[in-house]
Amino acid sequence: MAEITIESISKSFSGVKAVDNVSLTIHDGEFMVLLGPSGCGKTTLLRLIAGFDLPDAGRISIGDRDVTVSPPGRRDIAMVFQSYALFPHLRVFDNVAFGLRMHHVAREEVTSRVREAAELMGIDAFLNRYPTQLSGGQRQRVAVARALVMRPSVILMDEPLSNLDALLRLQMRAELKHLLQDIKTTTVYVTHDQVEALSMGDRTAVMRDGAILQCASPMEVYDRPGDVFVATFIGNPPMNIVRGVARDSTVAVEGVEVRLPEASNFPAAAEVTVGIRAENIEVHSEPHHGALPATVAVIEPLGSHLLLTLAAGAETIKASVRTDFPVKRGDSVWLELREGSVRLLGAVTESARST
Amino acid sequence: MSGQVEAPALRAAAGRPRPAVRFNRRQLEPYALLAPATIFMTLFFAWPALQTLLIAFQSAQGSFTLDNFGAMARDTDFRLAVRNTLLLLVLIIPIETTIALVMAVLAQSRLFGRDVMLYIWSIPLAVSDLAAGLVWFSIFTSHGYLNSVLQDLHLIAHPVGFLDYNNLGGLVTAIVLAEVWRSMSLVMVIIMSGIQAIPPELDEAAESLGAGAWQRFWKVTLPLLKPTLQVALILRTTTAFQVFGVVLALAGSALPVLAVKSESWVTEYRNYQLAATYAILILVLSSLSTVGYLLLLRTPREVFQR
Secondary structure, three states: OOOEEEEEEEEEEOOEEEEEEEEEEEOOOOEEEEEOOOOOOHHHHHHHHHOOOOOOEEEEEEOOEEOOOOOHHHOOEEEEOOOOOOOOOOOHHHHHHHHHHHOOOOHHHHHHHHHHHHHHHOOHHHOOOOHHHOOHHHHHHHHHHHHHOOOOOEEEEEOOOOOOOHHHHHHHHHHHHHHHHHHOOEEEEEEOOHHHHHHHOOEEEEEEOOEEEEEEOHHHHHHOOOOHHHHHHOOOOOOEEEEEEEEOOEEEEOOEEEEOOOOOOOOOOEEEEEEEOHHHEEEEOOOOOOOEEEEEEEEEEOOOOEEEEEEEOOEEEEEEEOOOOOOOOOOEEEEEEOOOOOEEEEEOOHHHHHO | OHHHHHHHHHHHHHHOOOOOOOOOHHHHHHHHHHHHHHHHHHHHHHHHHHHHHHHHOEOOOOOEOOHHHHHHHHOOOHHHHHHHHHHHHHHHHHHHHHHHHHHHHHHHOOOOOHHHHHHHHOHHHHOOHHHHHHHHHHHHOOOOHHHHHHHHOOOOOOOOOOOOOOOHHHHHHHHHHHHHHHHHHHHHHHHHHHHHOOOHHHHHHHHHOOOOHHHHHHHHHHHHHHHHHHHHHHHHHHHHHOOOHHHHHHHOOOOOOHHHHHHHHHHOOOOHHHHHHHHHHHHHHHHHHHHHHHHHOOOOHHHHOO
16 A cells, blocks of 8 residues: 655657656555546556656655655556456466565465456356456456456556456446445556546546646536536537626526626626536526527437537527426527526637637 | 369369260360479489488388398498588577578568668579588688688697597587588578568557567567468478588598488498498488477468468
């Protein structure tokens, strides 16, 4: 168990900055998710923590040890790879025992610890098999057992669930979270799947272009995104982004004023980007005070709710309603942006205007 | 694989009645494509091999006999030829395999100038065995490069007869050097392809679990290279039993080996029976070594199934 401190770390690959001056503290026992699209630098950051790559600048410490240039084997970390990286020539038992043997652990202790880890992961029946004789889910379990058996200070996971089919992924997600909560080992988990990030992490660091845009609890990242990228990357559907004019503690969208949860930084009227989640829009079939008139363009039944795509003036807005809401394509509806859920995502700058 | 390809064809055939003997073009195509290679191999390899086998069991008059094997065993240089062939083999194969392994592993690392080194290392791939022998002959002969250099450095007063007919150590050393130099790059190329087939995460996984470079080589890389090494060793050992050009160039008849004996029974004495018998002995030894490697470097089937 240990705290990870990352200070101003940078890494370039042939001139391209993969990680650009990132600082991050991961608390002891915390489950930190690094989330971002491919190429955002999340895997590079993980590999820098693991020691597979060395940073161009900056400092990494695990616990109170500076490990910036330590080899991976001396960092007290264990890694779970996307491809599992099981040794194909070794049986499950020897795969799990590999690290203990490298550390010259006594034979009896190796056996007992391997059995313990295997029981925890539910693979004790397969100890005599080769990895190729296992299903994807079982291989995944072996990979986790091989990491856990080391009792490392830090567990690093690189998209560990992305090679599993959807149903198994759902099951392993809950199981991994349960397991890692129980053993309270500091975990860094890389994923591009925002649902995994929201559901598993204590905190989520959203990355883009080698930098961390926002690092906060999953609900905070979802509810109060720091910028337009985070707002649209997280959540399904992504947050609605519309133009508005803010002044004091109100914002006007398509000419309709809504109160903001707190006073804005705009004493004088300013053009701003406004974000609101689909579930925070109340849809009325009759004209309603303080609601924007809109036309229903698309109706998508999603089982638990209907997702409406609506045209409100120049804006396209998505809102979710209950499945029994009476609506058909082309209907006129009125959208009430729920007070307290409207987010200002910054002033509209010239560059934002052009995109 | 073939089952999957055939199944729809069979089903189609069952659905529509058609004469059983008539093949359509699609069914014949693969055979037509394979035919040239098959005919070539049959004509120029299988047929001569069968001829050799028959000749080894025939007297000069053409009747069946086992006498040729007795004659071979009584041949003056027979024991020497067997001993020398095996001696060269047990020196050449381990030396070149070890060097090739080291070079292949080094070639994997991101060293500066790696590509240039690879090109240089693979030059011997393009050199024939006789040419290789002649290159090293020009080095080791009495007036060769080595003697000139040693004399210029005043390390020796008179040329040393490295390749004298009675200098067994010199001859063997020269032949081993030439053979290793010539075939090492082939082994390296084979091993490199094997190393590249190993996912790099396996090395990283081992590294993160605390394995040092040496342990990763012994515990991960080498076991996973076993099938590759098997191929390289079988290929090189069967060709080492046939060692010919290099020996001929460097030692002539001073160091008898099986393939040179076989050749000389044809070219010098026109004794095709004895030459064929030597060839059959080489075949038997190669086959035995192949079976040996197959058993010795066996990998459990499960390991490489995907």
